[in-house]
Amino acid sequence: MDLKSDADIDGSESFRRQGSFRKVLPSVPSADSQLSMSAKMIDRPAISNRGQQKAYSQYQQEYSIISEYNMLRKQEFPGIYVIPSAQNCLLWFGVLFVRQGVYQGGIFRFCIQIPEGFPDGECPRVVFQSKIFHPMISPNSWEMDLRSGFQEWRKNVNHIWQVVHYVRRAFYKIETKSPLNQEASELYNKNEDAFCENVKLCVKASQEQVYDLAPTDDLHYISFERYDDERHNPVRESIFKVKDNEDEPSSLGLSWVQPGSLQPFSKPTS
Secondary structure (H helix, E strand, O other): OOOOOHHHHHHOHHHHHHHHHOOOOOOOOOHHHHHHHHHHHHHOOOOOHHHHHHHHHHHHHHHHHHHHHHHHHHHOOOOEEEEEOOOOOOEEEEEEEOOOOOOOOOEEEEEEEOOOOOOOOOOOEEEEOOOOOOOOEOOOOOEEOOOOOOOOOOOOOOOHHHHHHHHHHHOOOOOOOOOOOHHHHHHHHHOHHHHHHHHHHHHHHHHHOOOOOOOOOOOOOOOOOOOOHHHHHHHHHHHHHHHHHHHOOOOHHHOOEOOOOOOEOOOOOO
């Protein structure tokens, strides 16, 4: 496109016919306006392409973690409860209620530590919050060995719900391959009675610690309170009331046809 001078524009008849459809370049800004514009550009924070990519990756990671938690909720594993931290999405709180087997009655708290590069990188870590006598749990760091279940963490193949399932299963089907607690492994294989005695001690300790104060101020930390009749009885009664109402037959108002009739939108006779 050819650029015309001001004289050509003022004297051009064709421009007068098409002037309403053309864009006129703005006038040259004054020195004061140039200084004002420069000041605004200096105050504006500069965002590099690397910074944008990092922020975008963070949003992708958060979306991936939300997706992982939704998949976990759909599994509905009995006796185990997990929730992400309110302060850090890479930290999840969990508690396991063992309902049968050698560890029956145990109430074991644990944390799932998700690596910063998730979903790429290494497998999440599972660390318990109290000492547990178990072949797969370190007696020093209280971390569970996940290598036998996840030798290599593969994106879009392995998920956190599988880790939760693995943790729950470890207390019902005990494995002693490559143990982190050598003493627990040897007793389980050679002296089951002694093994069970040690397990009973850690189960009893977990029950005594269930009402301990939370070690963090995180709002999503799973904590328990002793039963209070004034606070908890109304909730208990409302739960049983809903269950009783489920056994009652549905009212006629929920059906388009009166019982014993084939006529739609029928009403009971007065």
